[in-house]
Amino acid sequence: xxxxxxxxxxxxxxxxxxxxxxxxxxxxxxxxxxxxxxxxxxxxxxxxxxxxxxxxxxxxxxxxxxxxxxxxxxxxxxxxxxxxxxxxxxxxxxxxxxxxxxxxxxxxxxxxxxxxxxxxxxxxxxxxxxxxxxxxxxxxxxxxxxxxxxxxxxxxxxxxxxxxxxxxxxxxxxxxxxxxxxxxxxxxxxxxxxxxxxxxxxxxxxxxxxxxxxxxxxxxxxxxxxxxxxxxxxxxxxxxxxxxxxxxxxxxxxxxxxxxxxxxxxxxxxxxxxxxxxxxxxxxxxxxxxxxxxxxxxxxxxxxxxxxxxxxxxxxxxxxxxxxxxxxxxxxxxxxxxxxxxxxxxxxxxxxxxxxxxxxxxxxxxxxxxxxxxxxxxxxxxxxxxxxxxxxxxxxxxxxxxxxxxxxxxxxxxxxxxxxxxxxxxxxxxxxxxxxxxxxxxxxxxxxxxxxxxxxxxxxxxxxxxxxxxxxxxxxxxxxxxxxxxxxxxxxxxxxxxxxxxxxxxxxxxxxxxxxxxxxxx
Numbered sequence: 001x002x003x004x005x006x007x008x009x010x011x012x013x014x015x016x017x018x019x020x021x022x023x024x025x026x027x028x029x030x031x032x033x034x035x036x037x038x039x040x041x042x043x044x045x046x047x048x049x050x051x052x053x054x055x056x057x058x059x060x061x062x063x064x065x066x067x068x069x070x071x072x073x074x075x076x077x078x079x080x081x082x083x084x085x086x087x088x089x090x091x092x093x094x095x096x097x098x099x100x101x102x103x104x105x106x107x108x109x110x111x112x113x114x115x116x117x118x119x120x121x122x123x124x125x126x127x128x129x130x131x132x133x134x135x136x137x138x139x140x141x142x143x144x145x146x147x148x149x150x151x152x153x154x155x156x157x158x159x160x161x162x163x164x165x166x167x168x169x170x171x172x173x174x175x176x177x178x179x180x181x182x183x184x185x186x187x188x189x190x191x192x193x194x195x196x197x198x199x200x201x202x203x204x205x206x207x208x209x210x211x212x213x214x215x216x217x218x219x220x221x222x223x224x225x226x227x228x229x230x231x232x233x234x235x236x237x238x239x240x241x242x243x244x245x246x247x248x249x250x251x252x253x254x255x256x257x258x259x260x261x262x263x264x265x266x267x268x269x270x271x272x273x274x275x276x277x278x279x280x281x282x283x284x285x286x287x288x289x290x291x292x293x294x295x296x297x298x299x300x301x302x303x304x305x306x307x308x309x310x311x312x313x314x315x316x317x318x319x320x321x322x323x324x325x326x327x328x329x330x331x332x333x334x335x336x337x338x339x340x341x342x343x344x345x346x347x348x349x350x351x352x353x354x355x356x357x358x359x360x361x362x363x364x365x366x367x368x369x370x371x372x373x374x375x376x377x378x379x380x381x382x383x384x385x386x387x388x389x390x391x392x393x394x395x396x397x398x399x400x401x402x403x404x405x406x407x408x409x410x411x412x413x414x415x416x417x418x419x420x421x422x423x424x425x426x427x428x429x430x431x432x433x434x435x436x437x438x439x440x441x442x443x444x445x446x447x448x449x450x451x452x453x454x455x456x457x458x459x460x461x462x463x464x465x466x467x468x469x470x471x472x473x474x475x476x477x478x479x480x481x482x483x484x485x486x487x488x489x490x491x492x493x494x495x496x497x498x499x500x501x502x503x504x505x506x507x508x509x510x511x512x513x514x515x516x517x518x519x520x521x522x
Contacts, residue, residue, distance in 0.1 A: 007204070007261040007284060008318045010047035011450060012097070012360045016326045017054050017076055018062060019401045019421070020363055022414035029401060029413070031072070031081035035088055037404075040432060044366055044443075045450035048095040050206050050263070052326060054082065058108050060175035061383055062399075063099075064208060067106040069193040086201045095203035097261065102190055102246075103212035104176040112177055115168075119160050127186060128177050129169035129215065141167055144221045145237055148172050150228045150388035153237070169219075171212065171237055173383040181213045181246060191253055198257045205254070210264030210277065210286070214242035228392050229384060233270050247282040261285065263320075271311040278317035285358055288312075288320045292328045296335045296344045296516070298489040302469045305355065309464065312357070319357030323348055324365060330398050333371040340516060342368050346445055346505040347487055347518035353453045354485035354520060356462040356478065364402050367430050368442035371397040372421075379422060396421055405433035445505070452503055458483035458522045467497060473513075484521040488513045497521065
């Protein structure tokens with residue numbers, strides 16, 4: 001790891017393309033919608049865009065079911081649109097990283113169609129995990145694995161002769177059959193995809209389910225049932241040792257392209273196991289979700305930060321920090337909702353930005369958007385809703401389109417009122433237009449915070465020193481640069497440490513830090 005690498009201190013902004021901005025009036029966000037709002041991102045002060053999936057897909061899981069990884073879906077504007085985005089983002093000094101999905105394909109991928117047509121025992125089926133069923137007439141699944149989205153992880157197919165036949169593995173939706181990474185053709189094709197985008201100027205990749213891909217020999221049963229949208233470190237479906245060989249091969253390819261970065265979605269809790277993905281010849285960065293798993297509680301936040309820094313120290317890798325994304329509840333809602341949730345979310349932004357390493361912001365975070373908890377059941381689109389038998393509403397609540405302007409939906413997101421998810425009328429005060437005109441808005445707060453982080457030398461260095469860690473608050477210092485960050489999670493104002501306050505998430509009270517607030521001092 002080079003300390004000078006551009007990504008080692010960058011602010012990434014995740015664009016969920018369906019929800020960012022719609023340029024053609026079909027109610028779904030697209031790439032030219034991003035191009036049209038690059039000025040917003042430049043003013044915000046980000047370094048890079050993480051672009052959620054835009055490759056060709058039937059959209060059973062909103063792009064994470066890829067049928068052609070080397071083309072852009074017409075829904076998002078096709079190849080000309082991404083070429084415009086790459087060129088115009090680069091002109092503004094903003095890098096582009098793309099989502100890649102190596103664990104599975106769409107069930108409409110040409111490989112899978114060929115596998116279904118070819119029948120059992122053929123080479124075409126060796127690209128996936130096809131297995132005979134158990135029990136009389138093979139009527140039972142090959143093992144007891146469940147899908148992350150709910151239900152069995154196995155789907156039985158109708159064979160070319162019209163009879164029920166083998167099962168295929170899908171750790172996610174039935175439309176997302178898992179690839180067999182023991183087959184060298186799978187890596188060869190993935191390499192072709194990586195080079196295709198790198199050759200077109202993409203600056204790196206966020207690797208979906210980076211702890212997946214490799215499956216254990218014999219596909220043994222799981223020891224216990226697992227909740228929907230979760231798994232543990234000893235879950236046989238994930239984190240199998242052979243996955244590290246895959247990442248080493250990926251790293252060799254990406255390192256041929258100067259400055260390109262790989263960022264892994266690694267849902268592994270044990271520090272040592274998680275850190276293995278960040279060895280010098282594997283991923284450049286690994287998502288750390290610990291701050292998304294704790295409440296607005298000083299002890300929990302302290303422990304999450306300490307734990308994260310300890311994990312990255314094992315192989316001297318770069319820490320990463322995030323508070324939300326397209327799969328995780330928005331922090332305003334998580335911290336209590338309403339005014340209190342927003343106060344705490346602002347405070348946590350200052351804590352996150354004061355930490356060493358790389359930061360990821362989710363689109364709409366800069367506007368203080370909450371989850372939309374009252375979406376009507378008939379509009380829900382996350383496959384989790386159907387697969388869980390309508391017991392888990394899924395992640396649509398965090399994916400509602402962004403409000404840009406005006407006083408009523410669709411708030412400038414689209415020229416069509418029929419947006420892919422409905423927008424709440426009470427978002428009128430949260431539009432970019434309204435917040436742009438208000439120096440006290442959440443948007444103005446984000447811009448100032450990112451500017452200070454980028455320009456002040458006090459944010460330098462990788463080591464933290466804890467000055468205070470109590471039930472009611474935290475104070476830490478960046479050892480090299482000297483920045484001090486104070487957070488008050490208690491019920492009364494907190495005295496500030498020595499130093500000059502340069503920014504706070506709420507006005508100071510008689511020189512003290514109010515509750516549910518954070519401040520930076522130098």
